[in-house]
Amino acid sequence: MARSSQATGQMGVGGAAVSIRNLSKRYNNYNAVVATTIDIESGDFFAIIGPSGSGKSTLLGMIAGYIDPTAGQIVINGRDIVPEPIYRRNIGMVFQNYALFPHLTVAQNVGYPLKIRGVSSAEIAKRVGESLAMVRLDAFASRMPSELSGGQQQRVALARASIYKPSILLMDEPLGALDKNLRDEMQEEIKRFQQEMGVTVVYVTHDQQEAAFLADRIAIMRDGAMTQIGSPRQLYEQPNSRFVAEFLGEASIFPVKSASSKGDGQLQLIVLEDGTQVAIRSELDAGPGSFACIRPERATIGPKARSLRNAYTGTVRESLYTPGSIRYRVDLSGTGCSLKVRVLPQAAIDFLETGSLVDIGWSDDDMTILTE
Structure with missing residues (x-):
């Protein structure tokens, strides 16, 4: 269900609607992603799951812009972004390995996307404070990444990915490096953060329970194709194939x-x-x-x-x-x-x-x- 941006907090930006049309990626004789069509509503938390090699990360990479599609369109708020470079897509990205700069403080890491966009120091300081407050790390602004736990580092990565108010946030196995207790804690954090921001999230994970907890809708991929898309309850109670039934629980x-x-x-x-x-x-x-x-x-x-x-x-x-x-x-x-x-x-x-x-x-x- 799409969420109204009016219900979001101070930093709420509202999410973009995403329409993927016949998107595919072929490497020589291998179809990493076959022609795929998906509609993601504004403010949706949309998860993609599937076994290794099913095409999840390839699909996410095409949305982000670091993988060129073989064919198809990615339409965001009515505009096909396939021809556009990464920096013009207004998409945030959170990776499994956090990708924080070890020589920069937490505040400097979070503010870096604004710095390279030429935003004034005063505005950077203001928005860094808002972002860190959103992930409850405002007291850690002067610390170095090495002084943080894995969960805290991931929250810094989340704040950095959202500070320039992207309309879409992509997450590729963001909790894969954490132990179970931290994973459970961060799932709560991500869900709260997304609901307060109102941002559209496309989330790749291999963890079925994680996807079911977080997502409004889930797409299950196999051999580069979508086998079924639906709410967690629909997929669990009304699977359309033996593969889906066995994969989701x-x-x-x-x-x-x-x-x-x-x-x-x-x-x-x-x-x-x-x-x-x-x-x-x-x-x-x-x-x-x-x-x-x-x-x-x-x-x-x-x-x-x-x-x-x-x-x-x-x-x-x-x-x-x-x-x-x-x-x-x-x-x-x-x-x-x-x-x-x-x-x-x-x-x-x-x-x-x-x-x-x-x-x-x-x-x-x-x-x-x-x-x-």
Whole structure:
């Protein structure tokens, strides 16, 4: 959802709308990015995820201007910026390695983009103060980068990238060098910063949970192409392919052998390849070549499972207690199906050890049909 720049803080600049049209990059016989079309609304936080080599950073590089597209347009606020050099695009960039000047103070690092633009010293000092206050580092202005933690250095990089009030902020794996606790802290910082600034963000990461936490919409790339674009919830609950379902979180996925309608709206009775019969409610037709998908938190273990439309008995093959959840792998009795299950500790009657016999089940609308 686009955010109004009126809701932003003192430094709020409002974000630009970005329209990418048939953008591609080819290296000899290799298509790094195939013809790609995306519309990003003003003020959106748009994340791009995918496996290594999927084209994420290449796409970001073309927007930034340090990679020349083979074909296509990048239209920002109605203007195609492909012919324009980097310094005229009004785009901020935050990298994984911070790229701070080690011989300059925090204030000098942040003010550097304004200095090379010929802004007056008084105006630089004023805007440096505003930028550092925005990232809560105004007390660190005279320190050197080597005197800062990794998270503080990344906040300096964020302040520097935004000081000249770009309409778009590009971030390429900005938290990749931080440990988990710092990553979690910086995710909060980036989300707060973006909402206060109102700037449009295009964010590349390999971390699915990070993207889901930060982004309004996520694009998943594979082999240089966009496989699906949507909100984190849409991608998780309504993946359009087996690849998306497996890439964005855990899932149990089973090939479908056959299916028949029961005449109850969208209810279908499907037979999995191992012969297991399952009731599923979906707008998509199941059949040979399709897959049935269920997320681990949608399965129910214990006596309540007996009342569900799909009810089975099973054997716990793996059990793992982790912070915040208990994870199981359960083999359904008399079938070849093995389900991943995740429950909250307080929802579990007892911790089920490996080898335990359990009741397990799910509703007919807990499964999703994948067509590829």
